[in-house]
Amino acid sequence: MAVSNLEELEKIMPLSEDEKKWREIGPSLSMLISDHILSIIDKNDPADPIRREFVPTRFENIGSGESIDPLMEVEHSRTERLIHRYSNRAALLVTSRCFAYCRHCFRRRFTSNDDGKISKEEIREASNYLKEHREIREVLLTGGDMFTLSDDEIDYLLRELKSAREDIIYRLCTRAFLSAPERFTPSLLAIIKRHMHGAPFLLMCQFNHPRELTEKAVKAVSSFIDMGIPAFNQAVLLEGVNDSVDVQEELSYALLYNRIKPYYLFQGDLVDGTAHLRCSLRKGLEIEKDLRKRVSGVAMPQYTIDLPEGGGKVVLTENYVLGLKDGMWQIKSPFQGKRDYPEKDESV
Ligand SMILES: *Cc1c(COP(=O)(O)O)cnc(C)c1O
Ligand code: SF4
Numbered sequence: 001m002a003v004s005n006l007e008e009l010e011k012i013m014p015l016s017e018d019e020k021k022w023r024e025i026g027p028s029l030s031m032l033i034s035d036h037i038l039s040i041i042d043k044n045d046p047a048d049p050i051r052r053e054f055v056p057t058r059f060e061n062i063g064s065g066e067s068i069d070p071l072m073e074v075e076h077s078r079t080e081r082l083i084h085r086y087s088n089r090a091a092l093l094v095t096s097r098c099f100a101y102c103r104h105c106f107r108r109r110f111t112s113n114d115d116g117k118i119s120k121e122e123i124r125e126a127s128n129y130l131k132e133h134r135e136i137r138e139v140l141l142t143g144g145d146m147f148t149l150s151d152d153e154i155d156y157l158l159r160e161l162k163s164a165r166e167d168i169i170y171r172l173c174t175r176a177f178l179s180a181p182e183r184f185t186p187s188l189l190a191i192i193k194r195h196m197h198g199a200p201f202l203l204m205c206q207f208n209h210p211r212e213l214t215e216k217a218v219k220a221v222s223s224f225i226d227m228g229i230p231a232f233n234q235a236v237l238l239e240g241v242n243d244s245v246d247v248q249e250e251l252s253y254a255l256l257y258n259r260i261k262p263y264y265l266f267q268g269d270l271v272d273g274t275a276h277l278r279c280s281l282r283k284g285l286e287i288e289k290d291l292r293k294r295v296s297g298v299a300m301p302q303y304t305i306d307l308p309e310g311g312g313k314v315v316l317t318e319n320y321v322l323g324l325k326d327g328m329w330q331i332k333s334p335f336q337g338k339r340d341y342p343e344k345d346e347s348v
Helices: 006-012 035-040 049-054 120-132 151-164 186-194 215-227 245-257 281-294
Strands: 082-086 089-093 138-142 169-174 201-205 231-236 260-266 302-307 312-315 321-325 328-332 338-342
Touching: 035 049, 082 120, 120 151, 151 169, 151 186, 186 215, 201 215, 215 231, 245 260, 245 281, 281 302
Parallel strands: 089 138, 138 169, 169 201, 201 231, 231 260, 260 302
Antiparallel strands: 082 089, 302 312, 321 328, 328 338
16 A cells, blocks of 8 residues: 555654654645555665665755745646747646655645646637647656556547647656556557547656666556557656665666656756755766766766756767867867867858
């Protein structure tokens, strides 16, 4: 059974003082840890990376004065549930529920609260918005976790969205492969398959540590890929979870071996209650630089920051382009020294 309070958790594993002192105050996120996650937590190691992702500690309640919506998603919301920040793509918050709540969740202003799931009226509103905004080519179905909806609700949602705009690439965003792999039943997969007309679906996973790619998780992801849905991973760089180049290298290849393309490695957003899980930007840049030398191009995620005050996403990398001097670009080699490359002379 999933665990939703410290008393139940304490019966399963010994808790540290920092964990025991967690309280539901301020903008804190509810606690919920699913069976499958419990099964992979090392219960005798307080520093276990999976445990850090899901077991809350008192550090969440140290008011850092940071925002609960640094990306200004609320301001960019066009309907109750649709965030339209980039002209050609939008995010639809289909539910506030997840199978487990990640302590680093950047959308904790919304996740686990009572707004619950999207209503038929809100689906209609979102569909109308999409019909009127032909510039939107991709829509992220997110939340929360869309797969907490029932089969019938998912069927309804996809039917309405596809009949509004069949040409939109819908991204199925979920952490349920880790938190509830048993959710991906043949009947759910049959529903997805039924709506695979028009533009493709893309599967967006969030695996943060190689140990999360369990046999069950991988099997569930494979069932999507086998249907012809490409899979991508969006990891979050987290202190004490995956903030080392060794773990990142192992994660990248574990993903690739399972046909999942490492897409993003996110720098933590400045969300109140998550500071203790955030990796320093300096260290993140070091990891990015070292990882790039160790893995192939396809295994390399884009280290990305979502700028505060709704500034948008920016890919971060070592600065290789040093400048343009006398018609020559000076570019640093990742191996040694720098090289010159001429700017094209348009008069020739
Ligand atoms: C991240 C994000 C997207 C998708 O961005 P990509 O860079 O295409 O993955 C779309 N809408 C919102 C609001 C986002 O935060
Ligand atoms: S699964 Fe996603 S939305 Fe849900 S708590 Fe984790 S990060 Fe937040």
